[in-house]
Amino acid sequence: MKPLIVPFFISHQGCPHQCVFCDQRRIAGHDGGLPSATELRERIARFTASSDGRPVEVAFYGGTFTSLSAEAQERLLAPLQPLIASGEVMTVRLSTRPDAVDGEAARFLRSRGVRTVELGVQSMDDRVLAASGRGHTADHVVQAFASLREAGIAVGAQLMPGLPGDTKETSLASLQRVLALSPACLRIYPTVVLEGTRLAEFWRGGSYTPLGMEEAVSLCAAMLRVCLLAGVPVIRIGLQPTEELEASGTMLAGPWHPAFRQLVEGELWYDCLDRLMVDVPAGATVSLVCAPSRVSDVTGQRRKNLERLRERRGILVTRVTGSADLTLLDIALIHAGGTVAGNLLAETARCPSHIQGGYPFD
Numbered sequence: 001m002k003p004l005i006v007p008f009f010i011s012h013q014g015c016p017h018q019c020v021f022c023d024q025r026r027i028a029g030h031d032g033g034l035p036s037a038t039e040l041r042e043r044i045a046r047f048t049a050s051s052d053g054r055p056v057e058v059a060f061y062g063g064t065f066t067s068l069s070a071e072a073q074e075r076l077l078a079p080l081q082p083l084i085a086s087g088e089v090m091t092v093r094l095s096t097r098p099d100a101v102d103g104e105a106a107r108f109l110r111s112r113g114v115r116t117v118e119l120g121v122q123s124m125d126d127r128v129l130a131a132s133g134r135g136h137t138a139d140h141v142v143q144a145f146a147s148l149r150e151a152g153i154a155v156g157a158q159l160m161p162g163l164p165g166d167t168k169e170t171s172l173a174s175l176q177r178v179l180a181l182s183p184a185c186l187r188i189y190p191t192v193v194l195e196g197t198r199l200a201e202f203w204r205g206g207s208y209t210p211l212g213m214e215e216a217v218s219l220c221a222a223m224l225r226v227c228l229l230a231g232v233p234v235i236r237i238g239l240q241p242t243e244e245l246e247a248s249g250t251m252l253a254g255p256w257h258p259a260f261r262q263l264v265e266g267e268l269w270y271d272c273l274d275r276l277m278v279d280v281p282a283g284a285t286v287s288l289v290c291a292p293s294r295v296s297d298v299t300g301q302r303r304k305n306l307e308r309l310r311e312r313r314g315i316l317v318t319r320v321t322g323s324a325d326l327t328l329l330d331i332a333l334i335h336a337g338g339t340v341a342g343n344l345l346a347e348t349a350r351c352p353s354h355i356q357g358g359y360p361f362d
């Protein structure tokens, strides 16, 4: 059963760095100090009341948790201990920087119920990391993975394609290096330019150009294909819409869309449909059946996938309906010539390597 996340944002708390892209206050949608023990308990109780029996996971996002003072880390984790002991809280997850975790920090977190740590990896290319002002290298990532693993903590990774100096090749190579470390999950945030960041200065001065929307969707689709084939869940693609992020004057440039993930998933489904329709004659009318939650991904935003199939293959898709009998990866094409059963994972595995996002690059 999927856990119910109780999120706490500890924006910019504990972070002595200033990465070129970062405006924590806006990204997290919150500003201010650490939550008190009372605030922690009250919010957890509120969420638990509507958990419907789902396991509760407390998550500390934003900032650099393990750069907080030992006293502050303890202050945040201590109130959770009785709740963990009683089973009210099942697990704790948090995010931090790769160079802020060593064996001692990892063992401390494990002893306080932390089961997952998400590392802000962003890139595994040292030149990209340096150009982005990250202040750590790819080696720090490898060491952090090892320390956390050894302590019995699952490790997730966040990647940011489109950073200064990054290319499609370096983004995909970073992904391959992270996957070689067997992460528990990934988040992919294409780089955007926020007001008040150093990246905004670079962009204004003409020394930085973010990925275009189509480019970002295509690159993230390539990354998602690689993760799908590797069996690593991608739990988020694109920054979450918040009031602050969407406020006028905040987002200056870059590939941001409130439903960015749907654009990316739509690309994978288009490739899948295109392959499955190879023997369907032009002029045919087809209806599609998929899992109910996949209907909009299969259709594509503004029916983009259906339009492309009509334009490129001359096939008219008349309906896309959801069926609870199909898994999230299954699809069925029904036309006058019969029914074609397909599966997103199987079709992705059959894509040529340049479409999968593997090597060689297109």
Ligand code: SF4
Residues within 6 Å of the ligand: 012, 015, 016, 017, 018, 019, 022, 023, 024, 062, 063, 064, 097, 120
């Ligand atoms: S380390 Fe994290 S919180 Fe600190 S400046 Fe960089 S992105 Fe922002």
